Amino acid sequence: MTEIKQKPVVLAVDDTPENLDVVKGILARDYTVKVAINGQMALKIVEKAPPDLILLDIMMPGMSGYEVCEQLKANPATRDIPVIFLTAMEQTTEETKGFELGAADYITKPVNPPILEARVMTHLALKQSMDELQAAYGIIKQQKDRMQEELNVGHTIQMSMLPQAFPAFPDRTEFDLHALLTPAREVGGDFYDFFLLDEDRICLVVGDVSGKGVPAALFMAVSQTMIKTAAKGDTSPASIVTRVNDALSADNPTSMFVTLFLAILDFRSGCFSYCNAGHNPPYIVHADGGLTCLNQRHGVVMGAMEGLAYGESEGKLQEGDALFLFTDGVTEAMDTEGQLYDETRLEQLLERLDRSGAEQLTGAVLESVEGFAQGAEQSDDITILAYYARQSSESGARDTLDLTIDADLAQIAEVLEKVQAFADRVELPVGTGQKMGMILDELLSNSISYGFEDPSGHEIDVHIHADARRLTLKVSDEGIPFNPFTLRRPDTNLGVDERPIGGLGVMLVKEMTDSQGYERLSGHNVITLTIELNQNN
Amino acid sequence: MKIDISQSGDVHVLAFEGNLDTTTSPEAERQINELIDGGASNLLVNFDQLNFIASSGLRVLLATAKKLGPAAGTMRICGLNATVQEVFDISGFGTILNVSKTQEDALAEF
Numbered sequence: 229m230t231e232i233k234q235k236p237v238v239l240a241v242d243d244t245p246e247n248l249d250v251v252k253g254i255l256a257r258d259y260t261v262k263v264a265i266n267g268q269m270a271l272k273i274v275e276k277a278p279p280d281l282i283l284l285d286i287m288m289p290g291m292s293g294y295e296v297c298e299q300l301k302a303n304p305a306t307r308d309i310p311v312i313f314l315t316a317m318e319q320t321t322e323e324t325k326g327f328e329l330g331a332a333d334y335i336t337k338p339v340n341p342p343i344l345e346a347r348v349m350t351h352l353a354l355k356q357s358m359d360e361l362q363a364a365y366g367i368i369k370q371q372k373d374r375m376q377e378e379l380n381v382g383h384t385i386q387m388s389m390l391p392q393a394f395p396a397f398p399d400r401t402e403f404d405l406h407a408l409l410t411p412a413r414e415v416g417g418d419f420y421d422f423f424l425l426d427e428d429r430i431c432l433v434v435g436d437v438s439g440k441g442v443p444a445a446l447f448m449a450v451s452q453t454m455i456k457t458a459a460k461g462d463t464s465p466a467s468i469v470t471r472v473n474d475a476l477s478a479d480n481p482t483s484m485f486v487t488l489f490l491a492i493l494d495f496r497s498g499c500f501s502y503c504n505a506g507h508n509p510p511y512i513v514h515a516d517g518g519l520t521c522l523n524q525r526h527g528v529v530m531g532a533m534e535g536l537a538y539g540e541s542e543g544k545l546q547e548g549d550a551l552f553l554f555t556d557g558v559t560e561a562m563d564t565e566g567q568l569y570d571e572t573r574l575e576q577l578l579e580r581l582d583r584s585g586a587e588q589l590t591g592a593v594l595e596s597v598e599g600f601a602q603g604a605e606q607s608d609d610i611t612i613l614a615y616y617a618r619q620s621s622e623s624g625a626r627d628t629l630d631l632t633i634d635a636d637l638a639q640i641a642e643v644l645e646k647v648q649a650f651a652d653r654v655e656l657p658v659g660t661g662q663k664m665g666m667i668l669d670e671l672l673s674n675s676i677s678y679g680f681e682d683p684s685g686h687e688i689d690v691h692i693h694a695d696a697r698r699l700t701l702k703v704s705d706e707g708i709p710f711n712p713f714t715l716r717r718p719d720t721n722l723g724v725d726e727r728p729i730g731g732l733g734v735m736l737v738k739e740m741t742d743s744q745g746y747e748r749l750s751g752h753n754v755i756t757l758t759i760e761l762n763q764n765n
Numbered sequence: 766m767k768i769d770i771s772q773s774g775d776v777h778v779l780a781f782e783g784n785l786d787t788t789t790s791p792e793a794e795r796q797i798n799e800l801i802d803g804g805a806s807n808l809l810v811n812f813d814q815l816n817f818i819a820s821s822g823l824r825v826l827l828a829t830a831k832k833l834g835p836a837a838g839t840m841r842i843c844g845l846n847a848t849v850q851e852v853f854d855i856s857g858f859g860t861i862l863n864v865s866k867t868q869e870d871a872l873a874e875f
Contacts, residue, residue: 641788662817662848669819673787720857733820739855
């Protein structure tokens with residue numbers, strides 16, 4: 229390092245003392261000049277206190293200037309000291325040799341004082357600039373290392389948000405599930421998720437946030453958390469996506485967005501409903517190798533606009549079918565010539581893949597994509613999720629009844645008839661069928677009588693689902709927001725004369741079911757009730 | 766819903782069939798009121814063939830019990846299936862109304 233206040237130190241090496249005197253005479257005013265009369269001595273001085281610049285004679289007895297230079301350049305502690313050769317020789321081949329050894333410059337003897345001064349000054353200035361650059365680089369490298377370290381931590385945190393332990397549900401014989409995510413950078417905007425909603429249903433999610441890097445990763449974390457929260461107690465993909473879109477869009481100053489595919493799958497029956505918000509359509513890989521593209525779309529990307537109502541569609545997996553979800557990092561993977569992997573290649577691969585398990589499927593697709601890219605830089609995150617339906621419905625009664633009626637008391641009788649027929653068909657216990665009728669009568673009459681300022685033109689949806697263990701009733705109306713289960717329990721200890729007429733229905737519903745849920749979803753009152761069937765009722 | 770009305774001595778027996786719910790309760794109430802207005806004071810409500818009763822049905826029973834009053838007459842109910850019994854238990858109607866197991870038991874109580 230060049231000292232700012234002290235004079236720079238120049239070491240002159242020459243076996244002729246007169247030459248050293250000449251150099252000294254020229255430089256002594258501006259520099260501290262040290263001298264050495266041979267190579268060994270020069271190296272010793274350098275080792276003791278490295279000078280800022282070395283003027284080195286080539287032709288010296290014993291160790292030549294070249295050898296001295298070679299040794300200086302071989303040592304990291306001294307290799308950056310500029311060396312200027314002083315020589316009487318003028319052959320260019322010799323000069324070349326000096327430069328090859330790392331010399332900074334050449335000065336021919338006899339020395340011309342202004343030239344010597346100018347060269348020394350120039351090389352010291354160059355050296356100083358180099359030192360400053362290196363110091364700056366050191367700081368940048370340190371900062372870069374710290375950022376890299378933070379990105380690595382970010383990567384670990386992001387990956388830990390994704391379920392990664394497989395098999396994810398070792399106790400489940402009904403399905404086999406595997407997912408993987410390969411980010412293009414340390415952190416990215418892709419994500420997947422899956423979680424059980426209840427004993428029968430699993431929610432599968434794949435999403436892709438616009439952009440890459442830290443902003444995408446943060447938006448991804450928010451989206452994933454919101455989806456998971458929204459899916460609690462809501463079994464409608466459309467409703468979940470609608471609500472999360474509103475939440476994401478409401479406070480989105482950076483205008484980021486996320487494409488999403490969300491499916492809720494009853495793994496006992498294989499039936500599923502799904503909502504696609506601007507995401508690339510997934511596939512059903514059938515047991516026989518055929519493919520179905522789930523190309524229904526239910527709205528634009530999430531986060532773009534508030535107040536959108538998303539739709540949903542239904543599908544069904546047969547035993548041995550797989551649901552294959554992915555992000556466009558798969559189909560838009562590029563080879564070194566810029567060609568896309570594309571849907572056709574993916575479809576051809578899916579049709580002939582090993583169907584022994586979900587992990588084999590995801591692994592084979594990733595391997596194919598990586599093989600295609602052949603080391604071309606990965607431009608986008610790659611996410612793949614495969615769900616294999618292992619066993620279709622278990623033995624025993626399982627069925628679903630969906631009804632939509634006008635909000636009109638006159639329609640209730642017809643609902644009850646259909647519900648009775650459903651109970652008979654599914655062979656529900658007689659008492660359960662009776663309860664179900666009673667409960668629906670209470671809910672529907674309440675909703676129609678009190679839920680609307682004017683019920684005409686409104687509809688009410690009834691969804692009944694029975695499996696071997698549980699009956700689930702769901703009634704959804706677009707009436708005034710009202711949670712009946714917050715009503716105070718009427719006093720049932722009053723005698724005939726004291727008893728007010730009415731007010732009992734909700735209590736009966738509450739007491740005769742095993743669970744009661746109320747939610748206001750997408751402008752609807754949604755009441756969900758369950759009755760366990762494992763007792764003798 | 767169907768109500769089969771017969772007489773056993775001075776007791777009018779109303780045998781219900783089907784559901785006593787939002788749709789059917791108004792008609793049940795009309796028929797019961799017709800009987801009371803016609804002078805019937807002892808009513809036996811037989812639920813042997815009743816599938817279920819909803820709160821609107823309970824409301825009719827409560828209104829009838831009030832109408833008959835302590836002095837004006839008596840209403841007895843019999844033949845509750847498990848579901849109807851549960852509704853009576855939860856609502857407390859099992860304790861405020863006169864409930865018998867069978868029609869014979871009920872008739873003997875008048």
